[in-house]
Amino acid sequence: MKVRIALAALALSALGGFASADITGKVNLDGKPPEQKEIDMSGVKECAAKHTDPVQEQTVVANDKGDLANVIVAIKKEEGKDLPGEVPTEAAVLDQKGCMYEPHALAMMTGQPFKVKNDDEFLHNVHSLSTVNPPFNFGQPTKDDGKDVDPMKAAEYFRVKCDVHPWMSAYIAVFEHPFFAVTKDDGTYKIPIKGLADGDYTLTFWHEKYATDPVEEKITVKDGKVEQNHTFKAEAAMAQPAVKDVVLASDSGEKKMSCPACSDASKVARTEADKKVAAAK
DSSP states (O other), X not given: OHHHHHHHHHHHHHXXXXXXOEEEEEEEEESOOOOOOBOOOTTOHHHHTTXXXXXXXXXXXXXXXXXXXXOEXXXXXXXXXXXXXXXXXXXXXXXXXXXXXXXXXXXXXXXXXXXXXEOSSSOEEXXXXXXXXXXXXXXXXXXXXXXXXXXXXXXXXXXXXXXXXXXXXXXXXXXXXXXXXXXXXXXXXXXXXXXOOSEEEEEEEEETTTEEEEEEEEEEEBTTEEEOOEEEEGGGGGSOOSSOSXXXXXXXXXXXXXXGGOOHHHHHHHHHHHHHHHHHO
16 A cells, blocks of 8 residues: 555656746846836827826836846757647737737747737737748737737747837747747746756847847756746946847847848948849859
8 A cells, every 4th residue: 555655646746747847047137227218108199098107118127126027038949959849729919008019028939829919999000020930010900809910930039010109119039849938027937848858958048138149058957847047237238239120030040130120330231242242143
């Protein structure tokens, strides 16, 4: 009897550990978070009426402890190495509330259902600046419980904007596996890794201001678990980024930029490079 009880307890323990297989951690800032500008919605009465308190930009969302939200954390897909995992059946959802996108940072898997909602009773325009995936650009003139958008086909980071309300901005990350998460307001994240074998992996941290080129941390998954924190220097956000609007990257490490996001210097450089290529042909 004692042997049976011991075996049952061992089996339950093993199942419990497998069921709770996660990569967890926290992202924070070293230093005082930069102050975010207040968004002026006074020129659009419908938007202003949705808020009783001032609304700030969401470029750097951090509390007084430096806990950083909206960081996209994911396992890097190494070349020639598969990451097993099923495509989520639940749709990834981008919503529009009070003339702001929610969430500000959204992660999804290739092939995953994708919907865009409008909680406002007036027009919004949803315009993606993707370059690897087919871009989408459509209007939602009133409340909409969810417009289906074609699932993403390839790994990429890209920006979404509203051409009606220029302050509206969100970022979408697409991965070829299900091992990703976005940090919460307290800077924490949890990536379920059920089915992922123990071993060495690379974890990436993307942020629109601190890491448009994702930074990497080496991790070792043991017994289905690992904890990995990351810290950004707060003063790094004070500098003007080379590419302000959007920086795109695939899981394989290839970097792409959309022309609307290029700085003037980048545009000149790209033009000169195109001329040289044309002359060589």
